[in-house]
Amino acid sequence: MDESNKNFISIYSGEMIALIHTGGIDLRSTHARLMKIKFGTIKASKIVDYPHHNLKLHITSNGTLIKKNQDLVKALSHIIVDWSISIDAATEETYAQVRGGNWDDLLAGLEIISASPIANKMFKMCIQKKNFHEIEQF
Secondary structure, three states, X not given: OOHXXXXXXXXXXXXXXXXXEOOEEEEEOOOOEEEEEOOOOOOHHXXXXXXXXXXXXXXXXXXXXXXXXXXXXXXHHHXXXXXXXXXXXXXXXXXXXXXXXXXXXXXXXXXXXXXXXXXXXXXXXXXXXXXXXXXXXX
């Protein structure tokens, strides 16, 4: 863990939002970014062993890295309060045009999220010229 993140878990006692992206995870309070964690720099055990009971994660993601990081997701599942997944398409073809991501990675991530006991799950579609025709399918 880099020096700037070293003592974070032991001092922060507020609610956090985790933004998962290709570069890692941004941990934010409701007001500002608290830190950026590159994948592999923080151990889930540091969060699992966090002594306070008010630490909650709101996960915002495009869903494509959930499968790759499923061990971390499982270890943190007791503090995840909701998922917000931006998909923006109902078909693989439109997803490739709008998102440019890997459809199979998305589906694998959605399977893990669907199996999660967390009740609050939101799947989002930002309406655009390239995807408006899939609104009903979505």
